[in-house]
Amino acid sequence: MKYDHYDLVIVGTGFASSFFLKKYLSKVKTDKKILVLEKGYFFPQAERVKVKRGIPTAYQKYDLPYEQAFINKSKTKEWPFSLGYGGSSNCWWGCTPRFMPNDFKMKSKYGVAQDWPLDYNDLDPYYYEAEELMNISGPEGTPFPRKGKYPLPPHAFSLVDKIMHKTYGNQYVSQPGARASRATAHRNGCMAFSTCETCPVNAKFTIENSNLGVYGDTRVELLYGAEVHQLETANDVVKKVLFRQNGKEQSASGEVIVLGANPFFNSNILLQSGDKNPLTGKGFGEQLGMQVLIYLENMTNAGGSTWVNANGYMLYDGDHRKDYAACLIEANNAPYDIRLERGKHLNVASFRLVFEDLPLESNYITTSENQFLPAVHFAERSQYTLKAVEQMKQKMPELLSCLPVEKLIYLDPASHEGHIIGGTRMSNNKEQGVVDKHLIHHQYRNLFVLGAGAFSTFGPSNPTLTVSALSLFTADKSF
Numbered sequence: 001m002k003y004d005h006y007d008l009v010i011v012g013t014g015f016a017s018s019f020f021l022k023k024y025l026s027k028v029k030t031d032k033k034i035l036v037l038e039k040g041y042f043f044p045q046a047e048r049v050k051v052k053r054g055i056p057t058a059y060q061k062y063d064l065p066y067e068q069a070f071i072n073k074s075k076t077k078e079w080p081f082s083l084g085y086g087g088s089s090n091c092w093w094g095c096t097p098r099f100m101p102n103d104f105k106m107k108s109k110y111g112v113a114q115d116w117p118l119d120y121n122d123l124d125p126y127y128y129e130a131e132e133l134m135n136i137s138g139p140e141g142t143p144f145p146r147k148g149k150y151p152l153p154p155h156a157f158s159l160v161d162k163i164m165h166k167t168y169g170n171q172y173v174s175q176p177g178a179r180a181s182r183a184t185a186h187r188n189g190c191m192a193f194s195t196c197e198t199c200p201v202n203a204k205f206t207i208e209n210s211n212l213g214v215y216g217d218t219r220v221e222l223l224y225g226a227e228v229h230q231l232e233t234a235n236d237v238v239k240k241v242l243f244r245q246n247g248k249e250q251s252a253s254g255e256v257i258v259l260g261a262n263p264f265f266n267s268n269i270l271l272q273s274g275d276k277n278p279l280t281g282k283g284f285g286e287q288l289g290m291q292v293l294i295y296l297e298n299m300t301n302a303g304g305s306t307w308v309n310a311n312g313y314m315l316y317d318g319d320h321r322k323d324y325a326a327c328l329i330e331a332n333n334a335p336y337d338i339r340l341e342r343g344k345h346l347n348v349a350s351f352r353l354v355f356e357d358l359p360l361e362s363n364y365i366t367t368s369e370n371q372f373l374p375a376v377h378f379a380e381r382s383q384y385t386l387k388a389v390e391q392m393k394q395k396m397p398e399l400l401s402c403l404p405v406e407k408l409i410y411l412d413p414a415s416h417e418g419h420i421i422g423g424t425r426m427s428n429n430k431e432q433g434v435v436d437k438h439l440i441h442h443q444y445r446n447l448f449v450l451g452a453g454a455f456s457t458f459g460p461s462n463p464t465l466t467v468s469a470l471s472l473f474t475a476d477k478s479f
């Protein structure tokens with residue numbers, strides 16, 4: 001470390017930390033000292049592709065297995081993520097719809113769970129900014145309020161998408177996505193390989209190809225292999241960040257501290273540090289996702305220019321949310337969704353149905369005997385979500401009546417959506433959550449806790465655009 005004391009110490013280099021830094025650096029003076037502590041290492045996209053292809057590379061040692069980074073107490077539920085520079089931007093799929101305005105008002109609108117302490121209008125300018133920074137491809141008309149064009153044109157519809165869009169208009173749109181619809185200065189156009197976890201053509205946004213410029217800024221010092229486990233506090237002020245690097249215990253002193261390490265590790269670090277809020281680590285979860293295969297009579301479903309081609313909002317918002325969960329439809333476009341019968345290989349569409357879930361006390365994160373490893377307890381889905389699954393099955397035939405449906409095949413719920421949400425939920429006061437609307441900890445007022453851990457409720461839309469917009473918002477309002 002270059003200095004004894006820093007203006008800002010930030011943990012992690014994923015979306016939450018990188019978008020926070022982007023805004024922070026644009027607002028503060030040129031003499032600020034910033035330390036970034038990253039548990040993993042820089043593992044470039046080109047080397048990741050080699051690993052996928054079985055080609056030897058010296059970078060293989062930087063492929064840190066996420067399964068060994070936490071203790072999973074619920075073996076049937078998976079929680080994948082990427083460790084290292086760029087975090088899960090390296091493995092995400094790049095679906096970036098905005099939340100719907102009512103996602104922020106579940107209590108006042110539908111009497112369910114809790115309202116967020118901020119609303120859609122608070123985030124709206126930061127959604128635009130995040131969409132520009134990620135060069136999102138998207139449609140002109142959207143079900144959520146949004147003016148003007150996305151930075152890149154929308155992805156092309158498949159034949160099924162065209163029919164659905166004609167029937168449902170702006171309730172069925174080309175999915176806003178960080179998989180480029182055409183080449184940009186730093187990314188290639190998506191070729192719909194459906195291998196987004198390691199995009200072979202470098203079409204999806206990652207922190208590596210983002211050109212955000214934050215880690216090259218002369219004010220920023222980035223330490224790799226720095227695994228944070230605790231904060232040292234005095235009189236409710238965080239003084240130091242404790243971490244291990246190369247087997248050696250170290251500490252960094254900072255004026256302002258930012259945790260951007262994902263909800264498992266953010267919760268673990270807080271609990272290791274003596275955070276007294278009984279809600280810390282509580283009520284985490286994610287959406288429930290399941291696939292329906294739509295077999296089509298005499299119709300070949302060709303076309304589409306990316307992996308998740310479209311989003312349907314017909315089962316999303318409305319008064320039913322008083323009773324059961326919202327569902328977002330994702331139209332998938334993967335080559336493995338083919339039929340085996342002769343002459344019918346492409347007579348099929350595949351929709352992912354993504355249901356919101358509620359933050360439940362029975363799902364929580366705790367510390368374990370190993371200070372670096374959070375223990376993750378996921379017991380159950382809410383009845384609110386399970387009821388929505390049944391309702392969806394009843395409604396689906398009518399909803400798809402514009403298509404020549406031969407039969408519908410529902411697959412079992414997926415083991416994960418790749419989203420870790422909750423654990424440090426946002427609220428107006430410490431009785432209802434862990435951080436305030438600016439993601440500042442209710443007890444430690446010089447500590448930001450970023451990421452989807454702060455979401456007050458778990459709407460069905462993919463979280464990362466909102467994670468990024470929240471980081472821009474909080475850094476803008478706080479400095």
Ligand SMILES: Cc1cc2nc3c(=O)[nH]c(=O)nc-3n(C[C@H](O)[C@H](O)[C@H](O)COP(=O)(O)OP(=O)(O)OC[C@H]3O[C@@H](n4cnc5c(N)ncnc54)[C@H](O)[C@@H]3O)c2cc1C
Nearest residue numbers: 012014015016039084087088093094095228418451462464
């Ligand atoms: C397979 C998959 C597909 C996904 N697809 C989508 C999608 O299409 N759309 C969408 O919206 N979301 C998607 N997600 C979710 C998305 O990746 C996350 O929402 C997002 O990465 C969260 O950003 P973050 O910065 O909070 O955390 P992360 O991206 O997880 O970054 C956390 C950072 O902290 C570092 N870190 C962790 N622990 C420590 C520690 N103790 N000390 C120091 N550093 C530490 C990590 O190495 C990493 O750099 C997907 C996730 C997966 C796994």
